[in-house]
Amino acid sequence: MTQEVESLHVKRRTTRGTSNARRLRAAGSVPAVLYGHGEETVSIAVPATELSQALRHGSKFVDLAGDLSEKALLTDIQWDVWGNEVLHVDFTRVSADEKVQIQVPVELRGEAPGSKENGVVAHLIHEVTVECAATQVPEKIEVNINHLELDQQITVGDLKLPEGVTLDLQPEAVVVQCVPAQEEQEEEEVSASSEPEIIGRSESEEGGGSE
């Protein structure tokens, strides 16, 4: 389940600032930064096509080539408002055997039998922080819910993790549960006043109405 190591051809970036970053994006690159291991922080530019390919493949551990040659972990991604374009990326220097902490998505697989008995599958934890070797970062953690009956739950302790991967969550934390569906609530009784209470004004004053 671990991914292949994607290679990104990066260029050193000497220009800074919003306008230069915009120009860079218009030219088909994404501004990025590389830091870690107590070494200097380097501003770089990554080709947008290569980056989007790496993201599509769920790669976290990448090989930086071109102006510099490093192995790095993709630690932070800034998206635009619409979640379509990557605005900026943070890379952290890592060595292949180094232990890293990284967030990995939790995905549900299958169909819970409990959902056919008027139950609702509530997915409570969508992302978990795992600790593993940089080259062993799993793309996602799959949870099989084919045996999840009504009123049952799957906890962090029940997750099947790939070898060498550990979680820092409490084992009793609930990842997914099947709860009885709530019937649509009856109309709530209409409160005495149809206007909200005004902070700092007594009830007698509120009767006056005008501001």
Next chain:
Amino acid sequence: MAMMPKRVKHRKSQRGRIKGNAQRGNRVSFGEFALQGVQGGWISAATIEAGRIAAQQYLRSEGRLYIRIFPHKSITSIPLETRMGKGKGEPDYWAAVVKPGTVLYEIGGVSEEAARLCFARVAHKMPIRCRFIKRQ
């Protein structure tokens, strides 16, 4: 019953302007699928409730619906056939101020196909253009 605040500091508010895109509340946070506003506008408490009813009638007891907006703003109006002036009108309804990109509703625990059909019904009730998005 339509939503409105329990306590407010002032009964009436100025109209304001909707500028820029939503920099927060623009991601799927609770469910797996969401309805995102593409335009800005005011969404009244009655409209939010209409969307909720449309979604729940489609979902029946399946899945879980999350409403991500709340009507914090009081909208005033002047009665019909009233001469202009004589001050600001009385509060008429409550509305949520929505910037482009705001997530309006979310659904969890259903298939993508069901969520799409559900949100298509909800989108018809909305006064702004909306789009379907998935958890990133």
